[in-house]
Amino acid sequence: MEQLTQNLKDGHMQLLEVPFPALGKGQVMVRNHFSVISAGTEGKTVKDARLSYIGKAKARKEEVKKVITAAKTHGVMKTYKMVMNKLESPNPLGYSCAGEIIEVADDIKHLKVGDFVACGGQTANHSEVVVVPKNLCVKINQPEIVKSAAFATIGAIALQGVRQAELTLGENCVVIGLGIVGQLTAQLLRASGINVIALDIDQNQVDLARKGGFENAFNSSDDGIENVIEEITNGYGADAVIITAGTSSLQPINFAGAIARKKAKIIIVGAVPTGFDRKHYFKKELDLRMSSSYGPGRYDNDYEQKGSDYPIGYVRWTENRNMEAFVRLIEQRNLNLDHLISHQFNFEKAKDAYQLIVDRTEHLCGIVLAYD
Numbered sequence: 001m002e003q004l005t006q007n008l009k010d011g012h013m014q015l016l017e018v019p020f021p022a023l024g025k026g027q028v029m030v031r032n033h034f035s036v037i038s039a040g041t042e043g044k045t046v047k048d049a050r051l052s053y054i055g056k057a058k059a060r061k062e063e064v065k066k067v068i069t070a071a072k073t074h075g076v077m078k079t080y081k082m083v084m085n086k087l088e089s090p091n092p093l094g095y096s097c098a099g100e101i102i103e104v105a106d107d108i109k110h111l112k113v114g115d116f117v118a119c120g121g122q123t124a125n126h127s128e129v130v131v132v133p134k135n136l137c138v139k140i141n142q143p144e145i146v147k148s149a150a151f152a153t154i155g156a157i158a159l160q161g162v163r164q165a166e167l168t169l170g171e172n173c174v175v176i177g178l179g180i181v182g183q184l185t186a187q188l189l190r191a192s193g194i195n196v197i198a199l200d201i202d203q204n205q206v207d208l209a210r211k212g213g214f215e216n217a218f219n220s221s222d223d224g225i226e227n228v229i230e231e232i233t234n235g236y237g238a239d240a241v242i243i244t245a246g247t248s249s250l251q252p253i254n255f256a257g258a259i260a261r262k263k264a265k266i267i268i269v270g271a272v273p274t275g276f277d278r279k280h281y282f283k284k285e286l287d288l289r290m291s292s293s294y295g296p297g298r299y300d301n302d303y304e305q306k307g308s309d310y311p312i313g314y315v316r317w318t319e320n321r322n323m324e325a326f327v328r329l330i331e332q333r334n335l336n337l338d339h340l341i342s343h344q345f346n347f348e349k350a351k352d353a354y355q356l357i358v359d360r361t362e363h364l365c366g367i368v369l370a371y372d
Contacts (some may be wrong), residue, residue, distance in 0.1 A: 002015045006090070011231070028132060032128060036367065040270075102129070123136075155366065156293075164267045198217040293319070296310060
């Protein structure tokens with residue numbers, strides 16, 4: 001079978017012929033129909049891989065710190081060899097896909113061969129066949145929505161941000177950043193009965209939100225935007241602000257503080273710095289929260305890889321249950337992703353899709369790879 005890989009040393013990408021992955025306990029084997037490219041997360045990975053060593057060091061400061069620590073522990077030469085082995089090894093890309101089960105481990109009873117599932121995590125790659133643990137895949141009841149369901153992992157990221165905001169029917173929420181996660185966040189809020197104000201500095205993304213039915217979508221760089229938000233919220237300010245932007249600027253988090261009402265919640269979903277101006281956060285006693293990726297269970301090896309679930313009585317929404325809820329909303333036609341899919345490439349043309357992300361010669365949002 002073929003799998004899309006990238007060499008981290010020079011950024012070279014190729015469709016590599018690899019053996020079928022081994023099926024282990026608590027896992028399912030899936031033949032992909034669609035996989036989704038995250039223009040933000042994966043785009044950064046691809047761009048960083050094409051940088052010089054100095055450029056890589058500047059872009060990946062945390063990894064540099066780990067290398068320095070390893071050098072102190074294991075020695076310079078051993079650490080150098082480990083780093084070079086990592087850089088020269090082909091690395092798979094992708095973390096959100098959907099397809100048909102072709103094999104199931106004996107200990108899994110709720111899924112069977114022939115079922116369609118949406119998959120997430122580090123093994124849900126751009127590959128003809130993937131093997132994923134049971135807590136990182138959810139059943140799709142309507143095969144016709146498989147393409148949209150391939151977004152389930154990204155949708156779970158958006159849904160966890162919405163859950164962290166703890167909003168109730170009729171409240172006002174501002175979404176800052178209208179990439180694919182921001183667009184999905186806005187739709188999830190609307191499905192929950194929340195009044196959405198959608199903002200982005202890119203007019204193309206604003207127009208896309210308006211195409212999706214969001215009348216209160218604005219360019220955040222427009223003059224008087226704070227007054228517009230104040231008017232929409234009857235002078236109170238936003239009950240919550242969800243930041244789904246990815247930037248090194250402090251502007252989003254400082255702006256969030258300015259437009260939020262007293263005691264409001266600010267939720268950080270995107271990759272933004274948190275060294276904010278204390279003024280608004282102190283005076284309004286704002287509640288700043290981080291949203292951890294797909295939800296509870298993320299980064300827990302016992303949950304993700306070993307299949308140990310959290311009891312629903314104690315953790316209502318795990319990452320698996322978030323993915324499932326997202327797929328059900330699509331099946332119930334409460335979410336519409338059709339206008340968010342800006343590009344579709346055949347799997348054989350996957351490198352062209354990534355080049356589009358790097359070059360940014362066209363407006364893009366959801367990018368899908370289709371498998372024969």
